Amino acid sequence: MQLKNSSFGFFRLIFILIGLVHPCLAQKKAVSAKSPNIIIILADDMGYGDISTLNPDSKIRTPSLDKLVQQGISFTNAHSSASVCTPSRYGLLTGRYAFRSKTAAYGIGGFDRPVIEEERETLASTLKKSGYATAVIGKWHLGLDWQTKDGLPAKLDQKTGYSNVDYSKEVKKGPNNVGFDYSFIHPASLDIPPYVFLRNHKVIDPDIVLTTSVYPVRKERALYAWDKKHTDSLAVYWEKGVWWRQGEMSKSFRIETCQSTIVREGIAFIDSQVSKNAAQPFFLYLPLTGPHTPWMPGDKFRGKSDIGLYGDFVMEIDDIVAQIRETLIRNKIDENTLIIFASDNGAYWPEEEIKLQGHNSNSGTKGQKGDVWDGGHRIPLIMSWPEEIPGNAQYPHLLSLTDFFATLSDLLGLVSSENQGRDSESFSQVFRAEWDKPHRNDMVHHSSGNLYGIRVVDWKFIEGLGSGGFTVPAHITPEIVGPTGQLYQISSDPREQENLFLKYPEKVAELSNLMNKITNRD
Template sequence: MKYYLPAFLFVFLMVCFPDPAQAQHIDSKTNPPNIVIIFADDMGYGDVRALNPLSRIETPALDRMVAEGISFTNAHASASVCTPSRFGLLTGEYAFRTPEAARGIGGFTPPVWGTNRISMATMLQNAGYRTGIAGKWHLGLDWLTRDGKPAVLDAESGHSNVDYSQPVQVGPNDFGFDYSFIHPASLDIPPYVFLENHRILDPEVILTTDVYPRRREDTEFSWDKKHSNDQAVYWDKGVWWRQGEMSPSFRVEDCLDEITAQGLAFIERQSAETPFFLYMPLTGPHTPWLPSEEHKGKSGAGVYGDFVMDIDQVVAKVKEQLRRQGLLENTLLIFSSDNGAYWPEEEILLYGHDSNRGVRGQKGDVWDGGHRVPLLISWPKGIKEKATYPGLVSLTDLFATFADLLDQEIPEGAAVDSYSFLRVLQGDTGFVSRTEMVHHSSSGMYAIRTPEWKFIDGLGSGGFTYPGRLEPEKGGRGGQLYRIGEDPMEKDNLYADYPRVVEQLKAQLEEIKNP
């Protein structure tokens, strides 16, 4: 026997108890949320205590984000190093589609993308948002030079031909940001200057070694010395930066605090009348590991772990600023990292801390340790209950998710590798937004994964873990194939056992790379 609700009762229930996904979608258009992305540099999934009970680092602010929102257990950066990962986040595209963006770059490299490209910030501008960036750019700048030639650093002297008295000709403000306060690249790469809206602050530069000695009396070289030459400042494992020009007022140890202060100041200038987007790409915990006095010696993972505690504090400060202004309730707060941690086996054994928790490899690698990242999203007004999402997500997907949230149409040809997971934010943790993903290592080794398989088109890590690349033996395996769900450590190479799967995935990878 079937039972039918009277029409008036049905209408009453629909009005009083609307479908949560539909209600959320309507609300996000009439009262769009502020969006803040805090983007750590070289921080591992396993550093967050709530994601890894064995973490030797206390992360109370990030743990609170996990408790209040959605944590993604299978989220990946689009590449395993800085520049291509940041490009993917802001454009919704794999960086290999733009060759200039597909590799690591220095501080004097020109922009890796054209000003005609639609970025996430541009899309949000078009939706009525005020947009700002405070932090590490690392996507190239168009510097003016004293000799009219392309900007270049002389590695021996540490000097460049840049005219710091002139604004850069192309920078973040040309890619959708109303306001920008940036450091050009990583904090171990010159020049060591801040730029506000394309103008260099304190442009009368000196050399880093005018302020910092190259060595200290207690300096001992470690595994990371290979990344710096004899002209670089190298004090200890993780505590080093390359020789180069620096503003007289710039201090490497204060960079994270200055970026945080500028991000908080941007929030302070906002109000509930106009939605805003703030992108905060932090310079830590990337080298140099320079934790605050407050956190020195406080973690169980050495100086790196102490520095991660500073990153956690940035999250706490941002939330408190939003709360003071009455903006927290309707702010979509996202925390992630540009790639996995640079945390080799030596450090895991030394501290008993697995920064990339339970997966193989580290930053730079095509193995999951290179690109699996923490992704935490909270939004008090829109996400009411704690949830965990196990589905496949790329950081490129934030672009389409925001567009979907705000009912913005993505122009044809833009954000082609971005898939909306808005339904996950609306509570549907069974939703599948994508069924495959391409991974890209620091040396240009590629992989493709599906829910069951991960195929790597080459041998070795493709990155920083030894061996980076191996030539196949005659008649031997030419690549790697793993049942990734059952074998997250990528130990059992089934390449020779499933030739048809290899053939199929290789063809699928090539089709995505060369459509």
């Protein structure tokens, strides 16, 4: 398979040679050789099996994502570094496993402090130093340093729904402190308060009310489903997938239009960047709020899929991809823009929904969001760069979201400081059409319930029993003569059905030792 533009290899060679001569010069010169614009569209809780081209049995139509696959590269063995939001996003931006951080290792709320360390380089800070304009628009979920009315740490009163935050004051630390020139964010997931937008660390509408003053807690004839366990009597719960926790909300904020607002802001950033300085490349990190709960697709998509609100919401995500591509075409920058589409973890799609809908969002894998099994962390990942990437290509080897830190640095000839992006391994060979060459041999998996596993080639070891996450049982006490962990040969058993733990004790010892060596590193 040949690259469309032979100049690609020339530019990359120039970047590498410059970097060998002088690392600082490499960063200064990097954007002078037609560096691509870079857009990362990160879906929230969307499964590999939701994209129709990747899953022939999908009951959701995704024409825009299908086209992205046909015109670019799809990765069939891509994984998030953890199976829930915060640690996965930390890994993507820093190139570092989140379990190395005490604060980033677990999901956090909307009032928690920043989890990205002040000295930590990120994709944004690295690209910014090389001359890129950088922006994050969408779901943040990596913590903010709120100013409070009483000078104490920000905290929500679960009984009243109110916090001690002073929304009239800028947050002291947030995305603008970790490399983003511009930020327009919602603090956390769209079912976690506070429900506000912040532009460059300032709440846009500080007139605060409770969500329950706008939305009824229950709708008439509300039917509870498997997800009711995540709510309490004070939370808004209308139906399966349509719920959010009580808390503070800007008076002008609306749950049902949050995602469309984010997309409009993203498009406006692209337009403004082109009109302001078309010669300067930009990096746009666009983390969406869907199809995470609450499942509230716009009217255009409601009832359009065959599997209810979740499927409708995925169709809206697909349309967002189309809107971004149309914006690039309209601005005549589509050919030299690298679009990366991914999800932060597997879909929250339990066996109940698979049986009910006849659709498996985490197609071909066991488990779901939160789990240490592959359904928790295997993700859809697609890249498109019309000027440089041949279409309809596949990369079948193990890949982590943490790898973008090293890959984009490698692609642009940038040099990171020592000990930055430590768990990131470059897969830049895919840009040279080297599909048969794996770039990493192992990867650590981290569940929401603190259960660890490791993949080495086609073997997977898990340190305990159970899912470690949302699938019941999360943890199983070992029997006296039974296995204490799990071992699977993924090449012949992709659904992790046959536990080989007792059959191959030497392999268990080998993988356990390797995992301990990796996780005990600084």
